[in-house]
Amino acid sequence: MNTTQLIQQILKKKSFLCIGLDTDLDKIPAFLLAKEDPIFEFNKAIIDATHHLAVAYKPNTAFYEAYGLKGWQALEKTINYLNTNYPEIFTIADAKRGDIGNTSSRYAKAFFEDLAFDSVTVAPYMGKDSVEPFLAFQDKFTIMLALTSNQGAFDFQTQLIKNEELYKQVLKTSLTWENSAQLMYVVGATKAAYFKEVRSIVPDSFLLVPGVGAQGGSLAEVCKYGMNTKVGLLVNSARGIIYAATDTNFAFAAADKARELQLEMQKILTEHKFI
Numbered sequence: 001m002n003t004t005q006l007i008q009q010i011l012k013k014k015s016f017l018c019i020g021l022d023t024d025l026d027k028i029p030a031f032l033l034a035k036e037d038p039i040f041e042f043n044k045a046i047i048d049a050t051h052h053l054a055v056a057y058k059p060n061t062a063f064y065e066a067y068g069l070k071g072w073q074a075l076e077k078t079i080n081y082l083n084t085n086y087p088e089i090f091t092i093a094d095a096k097r098g099d100i101g102n103t104s105s106r107y108a109k110a111f112f113e114d115l116a117f118d119s120v121t122v123a124p125y126m127g128k129d130s131v132e133p134f135l136a137f138q139d140k141f142t143i144m145l146a147l148t149s150n151q152g153a154f155d156f157q158t159q160l161i162k163n164e165e166l167y168k169q170v171l172k173t174s175l176t177w178e179n180s181a182q183l184m185y186v187v188g189a190t191k192a193a194y195f196k197e198v199r200s201i202v203p204d205s206f207l208l209v210p211g212v213g214a215q216g217g218s219l220a221e222v223c224k225y226g227m228n229t230k231v232g233l234l235v236n237s238a239r240g241i242i243y244a245a246t247d248t249n250f251a252f253a254a255a256d257k258a259r260e261l262q263l264e265m266q267k268i269l270t271e272h273k274f275i
């Protein structure tokens with residue numbers, strides 16, 4: 001998928017919602033635990049109930065890796081289900097990888113070729129040669145952590161190094177890398193005050209914005225300075241949507257929560273004259 005197709009989806013669905021599939025066996029409805037693959041059954045029901053309201057899904061791989069082989073198989077079934085049944089959906093493996101070059105290229109192969117995700121999240125701490133192997137894959141996106149939603153973001157990311165915040169240097173430097181047009185960036189919704197600065201450095205890039213819902217970030221605040229001329233935002237919510245209910249109606253309850261965010265997004269897209 002390319003960004004033109006992604007933008008078309010956003011305008012068609014009047015939504016820039018990304019649903020986080022952070023599927024936790026301790027939180028899903030108990031009746032699903034009797035199934036052969038409860039994680040996949042849960043994801044399938046959530047996807048079927050919400051696909052018309054969302055343009056992207058983001059399984060966080062930690063929630064699958066935690067269950068070993070069965071978890072990884074559930075992840076594989078989930079991405080295959082999305083790619084087969086909803087090929088218009090943008091998929092994100094939230095894996096936060098990054099290592100020396102030859103190892104990064106194996107990570108990239110795992111997520112882009114074997115699992116066929118459209119994108120993967122990457123931690124930039126190891127620098128250019130740890131990120132460029134991901135960028136070498138055509139028509140795939142590397143979503144680099146820029147300014148994360150957690151409190152610990154202030155430990156390093158906002159610290160001044162040679163008079164400039166580290167996250168700004170990360171953004172600026174990444175633009176000099178080969179195939180930088182295939183970069184997107186993670187900026188937390190809880191860091192709304194920083195969006196103006198972020199946009200001044202990466203005006204054209206898509207931002208993946210986690211932190212609305214359970215972490216308390218505000219969609220309206222994010223959109224004030226986070227949008228660009230082509231929308232440029234994918235706003236993620238996981239717990240706030242997928243665990244809306246724990247009875248047999250869980251997927252409908254999730255769809256209700258997704259609809260609430262989609263309607264807010266529709267209003268914002270209208271106000272910004274995108275639709």
Ligand SMILES: O=c1ccn([C@@H]2O[C@H](COP(=O)(O)O)[C@@H](O)[C@H]2O)c(=O)[nH]1
Binds near residue numbers: 238
């Ligand atoms: O800065 C970041 C980067 C990644 N995440 C991930 O996004 C989701 C958020 O889930 P919620 O339940 O909507 O809070 C989760 O997978 C995080 O690991 C983030 O929150 N912040």
